[in-house]
Amino acid sequence: MNLRTPRIALSLAATAALAWAGPAAAETPQTDGTVNVSTVYRTLDATTWDLQRWTWKGNHDNLQMESLLRGDLQYGPRGSNENSFVEQAYIPYAQLEGSLAESWEVKEDPMRVVFHLREGVYWQEVPGVMESRELVANDVITSFKTRWDNPRAIPTFWDFVERWEAPDEHTVVAHFSKFHGNWPYRLAWGYYDGILPPEWQNLSEDERADWKNAAGTGPYRIADIQTGRQQVYEKNDNYWDTTTIDGEEYLLPLNEKVVYHIIKDESSSVAALSSGRVDIMEAIRWQLVDQLKKTAPELEFRKHVATQGTYIALKTDEKPFDDVRVRRAMNLAIDQRAILSSLLNGEGELLNYPFAQRWTEFYTPLEDLSPAAKELFSHDPEKAKKLLADAGYPKGFSFDVQVCSCSPYHMDVVAMLQAYYQQVGINMNVKTLEYGAFRSNMRGDNQAGGYLMNNGSGNPIQVLRKSFMTGQTWNAARYSNEDFDKKITAAIHEPDTEKRNASIRELNDFIIEEAVPHVWLPTEMVYSAWWPWVKNYHGETRIGAVKPNAIYARIWIDQELKDKILND
Incomplete structure (x- = not known):
């Protein structure tokens, strides 16, 4: 009817x-x-x-x-x-x-x-x-x-x-x-x-x-x-x-x-678009855009920074990642700028998580962060070695990282990460999983010490709550900080918009520069075409x-x- x-x-x-x-x-x-x-x-x-x-x-x-x-x-x-x-x-x-x-x-x-x-x-x-x-x-x-x-x-x-x-x-x-x-x-x-x-x-x-x-x-x-x-x-x-x-x-x-x-x-998805079998392709990596423009010049394109952060969540409730010095060393050991310029051909942004650059009223540019935060985006393997030694790992260590086969970017970047970590004595064992197993392992008994993931930025309150608050489902790093929990809770319940926004900006900066639960990685640029x-x-x-x-x-x-x- x-x-x-x-x-x-x-x-x-x-x-x-x-x-x-x-x-x-x-x-x-x-x-x-x-x-x-x-x-x-x-x-x-x-x-x-x-x-x-x-x-x-x-x-x-x-x-x-x-x-x-x-x-x-x-x-x-x-x-x-x-x-x-x-x-x-x-x-x-x-x-x-x-x-x-x-x-x-x-x-x-x-x-x-x-x-x-x-x-x-x-x-x-x-x-x-x-x-x-x-x-x-x-x-x-x-x-x-x-x-x-x-x-x-x-x-x-x-x-x-x-x-x-x-x-x-x-x-x-x-x-x-x-x-x-x-x-x-x-x-x-x-x-x-x-x-x-x-x-x-x-x-x-x-x-x-x-x-x-x-x-x-x-x-x-x-x-x-x-x-x-x-x-x-x-x-x-x-x-x-x-x-x-x-x-x-x-x-x-x-x-x-x-x-x-x-x-x-x-390649099959690109072929489907080129042939007209699909009318719209919502996510295309930069590597494929030139090819599409040649094979299907009538296509219309838009591009934007991806709507998620890319990082390795480090299991902060277990050794060796329970020590912030080790987590800082994990960031200093890799060259984020080289990943951005070589693997992504400059098609991305160095810092786009937890807060996205599009959130202009909340986002703090990298150049405006503290020296301790800026340092995390530099490549300093010698300082990484010193931090590891200070934390009790002068000869490095081995750890497993889980990666999803569903992400071409992740499958490409793991080889670079392995090479960087070998330079400071860290052996990274890559465990590749299909999405179902990969997702079910997050926060489960089978989650590895490192979990290479994309996570949607969501919105300013949501991303801080879901990714860094104690016990939350998407907190793959299992990060727990009583003071942080109290402050994010207070911000959530603050009725004054200006005060609430100022609080969550400060908490975002704290996560990046002091808590360091993740290895921060560049966010890739995404194209769409129709x-x-x-x-x-x-x-x-x-x-x-x-x-x-x-x-x-x-x-x-x-x-x-x-x-x-x-x-x-």
Whole structure:
């Protein structure tokens, strides 16, 4: 049953909330196309379809799922261009708009956030799971409560929510025990906050893990999953949202299907783009760009510094990495600048983690850090040897480092790291793992002393909390500092924005220059490319924490232009 209703008379406020009016388009959208994508995570299948397991990748794979808020693309390259919308999990508060929530209010005495849900938003019908029905307030509350009760919940993630309330069917109130400076990310547009119906929550674990049972309110439904090959998403004919192009309003999505192509081999992915088998490739290493420009000169490109940090997390709760002198030596032994200039051909940045350079209001440039911090980015093997000797390792030591075969950069850089460490007496044994085993080893009994990883910068509060706070899931270095924990907790609950921002800037500098839980490595530059037949697209990849569904829903394919380019 199609419950969609025509939108004939919309108030100005509703129109602004529902429509992303991009630049004028000369063509009329052809809404019957298929968008083929080699995504940012082209080498990775879905980690799990059971979203109660707190999988970080769920937002990316479950295009049928939506959250309360999202990033407003009018602030991106199709509008004011204040935000590239490539960040993994950072959207300034002023650049948010309603998604399932039409509007929201922050209130005090008591501290709470009131979400006003849209009317006329319907759950998709899922045979054997649920019939289509309207989204109501208790659905939202149940979604949060059920996920929070799961034993895999990230510690402290929602502990600031004292209780939930539904005054009516379209109002949800989150009452806080105290102010939380990152509440929009934690509750409304980040990871783990996709709203799922009670009917799905009540399924068994095995049933939730079956993609055929996936339920949501979003622009797509999961149509077919072929592990190691592709994920196919079909248009939700009963979707609530619209967009305006050239003064005319269109129901979303503007295409019939979106297909994720899982391509583990880099050369195969480039060939798929060059041949037109994929329309968009969201992540391309700099080494391949010149080749693509020659083989497919019509392609459009954008580039940006990758949205994650690259580093070796050193296991700080065990010898030898429990000694900060050893951790400093591990940094001084390698030549980060040589890695950047040779391996990356200068296509990257020396310091882009924990805070990303795009966060201009938070980021401290390397040249403005303390001498102790600057030293870590110099190559001084003699001082590294002295620090090792002072720490009781005059002859060096051996350690294992785990690396994922899913990252070409990591597979390339480990040989350079081995050579640098040999010069100071350190023997680094490389353990290469497929992503599943690699990820499961992090913080597990099988985690090695060194863990070479990419980790999304996320946002300023999130990256400090998840990577360096005691006991947090993504704290691969197992770093623990009681004073740091107290200060980050105080910053999180500081209601004064200026004071909070100043505190987290200081904590970021402390992690880099004093704590040194990681071997800092350069962050590579990433390119994206798409064919001219991809319309109403400007290189955006995320409108929330790795959430692309609202972006894909606005793309349409000019099939005539595609046929012309490929056949010329």
